Amino acid sequence: MPRAIVLYEIDKSFGPNILAEYYLNQDDKIPQTVLKEFSEKLGKKELANITVRKDDNRYYSSKVNAESINKDNLYISFILQEGEDLVSLKSFFENFESKIVENFSSDKKKMNLFLQNALNSILSLIQKLQEPKIIKETINERTKKMLDDGKLTEARELIDLGEDIPKKLAAEVKLAEQFLIDKFYKKAKKSFLKAAELAVLVQEDEIAVFLEHKGEQVGFFPDLIKESDNLHKEIVKISNDLDKIELNFYNKYIEPIDRLVEISHIFEDHEHIDVLTKLKNDTQRASRLAKEINDVDEKIREHIKKI
Numbered sequence: 377m378p379r380a381i382v383l384y385e386i387d388k389s390f391g392p393n394i395l396a397e398y399y400l401n402q403d404d405k406i407p408q409t410v411l412k413e414f415s416e417k418l419g420k421k422e423l424a425n426i427t428v429r430k431d432d433n434r435y436y437s438s439k440v441n442a443e444s445i446n447k448d449n450l451y452i453s454f455i456l457q458e459g460e461d462l463v464s465l466k467s468f469f470e471n472f473e474s475k476i477v478e479n480f481s482s483d484k485k486k487m488n489l490f491l492q493n494a495l496n497s498i499l500s501l502i503q504k505l506q507e508p509k510i511i512k513e514t515i516n517e518r519t520k521k522m523l524d525d526g527k528l529t530e531a532r533e534l535i536d537l538g539e540d541i542p543k544k545l546a547a548e549v550k551l552a553e554q555f556l557i558d559k560f561y562k563k564a565k566k567s568f569l570k571a572a573e574l575a576v577l578v579q580e581d582e583i584a585v586f587l588e589h590k591g592e593q594v595g596f597f598p599d600l601i602k603e604s605d606n607l608h609k610e611i612v613k614i615s616n617d618l619d620k621i622e623l624n625f626y627n628k629y630i631e632p633i634d635r636l637v638e639i640s641h642i643f644e645d646h647e648h649i650d651v652l653t654k655l656k657n658d659t660q661r662a663s664r665l666a667k668e669i670n671d672v673d674e675k676i677r678e679h680i681k682k683i
Contacts, residue, residue: 378495379400379454380397380404381494382397382453382491383396383452384451385451386415386451391412392408392415395487396487396490397491398488398495410430413428414435414451414453418451424439425437426641427641427646429646433456435456436469437452437453437454438451438473441473442477442480445477471585504580505546505583508542508546511542511545511546511578511583512542514580515535515538515578515579519534534579537577541577545578545580545583548570548571549587551567552591555567561594561597562595562598565591568590568594569587575587600643603639604636604640607639610632611629611632611633611636614628625666626660626663630659633656636648637652637656
């Protein structure tokens with residue numbers, strides 16, 4: 377579960393500026409160096425989201441789609457717990473982004489309180505998934521209200537479902553998570569979607585949306601892995617074709633490398649990201665050197681014509 381939520385903007389002239397923040401641990405802070413890296417990769421390079429590891433901490437950030445309030449530079453960031461499953465949390469983050477837009481205010485105290493409530497909501501939802509008893513207690517509260525409102529038939533149906541659905545739901549989620557660890561992505565998707573259906577039965581709509589989103593996202597993993605393999609082959613082919621210095625040759629690497637970085641962020645393959653970043657830096661340097669050589673070559677040819 378996240379340890380902190382930060383709402384910030386990226387100013388083109390001044391860089392990142394924190395608008396609101398909430399930390400479970402007051403000793404936690406997102407370092408300025410991390411915010412600067414977010415600004416570089418999300419703002420200037422326009423990546424959809426990014427994860428940065430620094431001093432044994434993981435920091436996740438993404439852009440908020442806030443066109444409806446005329447905000448094109450709004451971002452959120454989270455400090456993640458060690459070993460936390462980012463795939464699971466992304467549906468929370470996306471849902472949270474829409475709530476930010478609905479509740480956005482220039483009042484910092486108001487936004488700080490909103491972030492606090494949002495983080496507490498995420499925590500309680502994760503706890504429900506981990507502990508069937510919490511779901512059952514929620515069902516009991518809901519059925520009590522139904523009885524108070526005279527909805528006897530609906531209450532009885534929910535009471536009956538509440539006897540075994542929470543246990544089945546927790547078991548199905550556990551199974552799906554194990555399939556995900558074992559890289560059985562189709563089975564994982566099926567189990568997450570089945571768990572979502574169980575959540576709907578006991579009117580846990582927020583949990584259902586989360587599980588459905590995660591199932592659909594996991595379902596894309598085989599395609600992303602295939603795309604990643606093809607991009608690697610494309611980069612190898614470009615290397616094999618290199619037999620002379622051309623002005624734009626090295627630029628051919630940039631697009632596949634950038635896409636591989638995006639895919640690596642989804643799988644949180646930090647070691648791969650580091651290698652790709654170094655490859656891109658050297659490729660850009662080689663491209664600049666190739667341009668210099670070509671510029672000098674043109675001048676040499678002009679001089680030769682005058683001899």
